[in-house]
Amino acid sequence: MLALLKLIQSLIKTLHSAGTPGQVAAGMAFGSALGLTPLLSLHNVVIFSVLVLLNVSFGGGMLGWMLFVPVGFLLDPVFDKVGLSLLTAPSLRPLWTDWTNTPVLPYTDFNNTIILGSFVSWLVLAIPIFFAARYGVAKYRATIGERVRQSKAYKALTASQVYNVYKMFRP
């Protein structure tokens, strides 16, 4: 219940942030990597750093993460198949052999079917996620966004201390 509440809170804050729909969508596209791929992976450190350092919506990133965690769990069997087919493809064997025998790169665990499969799937899905999110945010702001902004609930939310901390990272 708390997670759901936080998701709604995050959703509302993000949709009404000062960021452009493109910035929010880019944040969601990066954040979806955290949800689609196993969290404790080296590539997610890089993606998180990118999310913080690039002028994209951090809230969008967190929203993308939360939205795509269940999707990641559901798609694990697909990721396993994708990863296995990539790792067992004879033409790619030299690449993986070099990858796993080069300093630092083995720590990416890309020789694991789930990690490689989910990462590659995220790379493929990132662009559609970006465009779908940008369209959705723009549509929302153009339609019911202003009414929500005037509501008492939204005002109560934005008045909280948490929101002040959040504002530090908004685009």
Place this chain on the structure above:
Amino acid sequence: MKVKIFRWKAIGPLLLLFILLGILVWIFAEPVARQTAEEASSELLGTEVDVGKLDLLPRQASVELRALQIADPFVLTRNLIEADEIRLKLNPAALAEKKIVIENLSLHGMRFATTRKKPARPPSGKGFAPQVYQAVNQWAKQFDVPLLSLTPIDTIRQLALDPTQLTTIREAQSLLTRTDSVKKGLEQGFQQLNIESTLDSARALAQRLGATDPKKLGLDGTRQAIQSVQQSLKDVENAKKRIQALERNAQTAVQFLGQGVQGLDQARQKDFAFAKSLLKLPTFSAPEIGGALFGKVSIERFKQAAYWAELAQQYMPPGLLPRPTPGPNRLRAAGETIEFPKPKELPRFLLEQGQLDFSIGGTGPIQGAYTATVQGLTSTPALYGRPALITASRRAAGSALASIDVGAVLNHLTARTHDSASARLQGIKLPSFDLPGLPLRVDPGTGSSSLMFSMRNAGAELRGRWAIGSNKVSWIADSAGRRLNDIVRLVLRVVSGLNDLQVVAELSGSIASPKFSVSSNLDKAISQQLKAVIGEEVAKAERMVRAKVDSLVADKVEPVKRQVAAVQTGANQRIRAEKQRVDGVERSS
């Protein structure tokens, strides 16, 4: 308006976050590494591994472990190895490639077979090691270790045998059914021969031609006569072929019935054995006694050797092909992690050199300082290029009476793998064990023990030899509260008079089909004594068993045998008669 790409103000908080994470890693690295080491090694070896303390020494690229305990998977209350201090010197370049290359391992304060304070967890789960553990337990169960039966001969009075339990009777009924169906089949075959019309027309043609003057036939008549003769000969030839085909079928059927009759004799032997087992006659065959007394304890040694050899097969595979292993345990699916060995690179795991020092205390001849070395233990033997070697022996010259020599070679360089291990221990205190079927425990005292185990080509060839010898055996009788019969008392008297014990157990064949034998001076002595005392009585009881079985099965088996013989004779006679008829017509025409 210029679009800002970077959020420069976020660099500070991000760095702060990484510093915080670094501090957390610094604080929790050692406990986490200790737990991970325990979990990973427990999963790999299939037995509980406990590490008391783990210190990371980054400046020296070393790890120090203290109070290591590796439980014996087959005796959970015992540790295989206990060590006070282990120091691993790692190769930092290999660590950058996520490989564990131990340049040097030193292990101090090692002890063997120590009692655990708390019993270890039994091997469980779906990992490879628990599967091997279950598989070797199953494997050990296939050995048919006979039970030592020492029932007093005076209790053998009568044998209550249920005829439905006898295989011979069931086989006889089944053979009777088969005989009936063979008889019907042959009858149909004879009916379908249909040679009567062929023979009649051949005879008629012969008579007609015999009564005709060839000169009056003319050209057409001669041609027709030749055609008729050719047709008749062809028909006779076909009839002969049909008879030959029927003869072949009949021979097969007769052979089949003959096998059934032989099966009845074999079934009767089984029934004798079954009936004999109901009487629980005392065993006095030396190989059976040897198997009953020392089979279990010997198989236990081979089972443990097979377990470690199977693990070595899995963790040290030959060749450089990519190999999948189960991924790490996590909330998300584990997937598979595929290793890609690369020629001239380091393997994923390598123990280049290990020095293990241990001492045996006390005042016995075995006491002293020992050293063991481990070389080239690796996950990819083809990359290391040399077989793994393990040796253990006394470090300094000691008593000539006692020694420990252990050697093992694990050669997995190619698909033709060869693992061999041998251990020779002299002048050591041998563990005591129970003698199954006897209220007796053997304490071999100080003696010698040797174990040799060799496995080639992933278990296709197996050789093992376990021997113990001692000339200071003591026998601990456990007869409190038990009434011992005369035979048991006799065996106890024979055994108690022996001061020495020599047991040799041998294993050969393959993992899939192993052959096992065991012999000892004990079984020979017991066998001789039993034969002298109860041999005649047992032979009498065996004769009684045979007579009982024979009386039960004779009236079921004999009619079947007679019927089979009748079918066989009938079939042969009819075939012979049909052949003679055809031959007769052929000659006359």
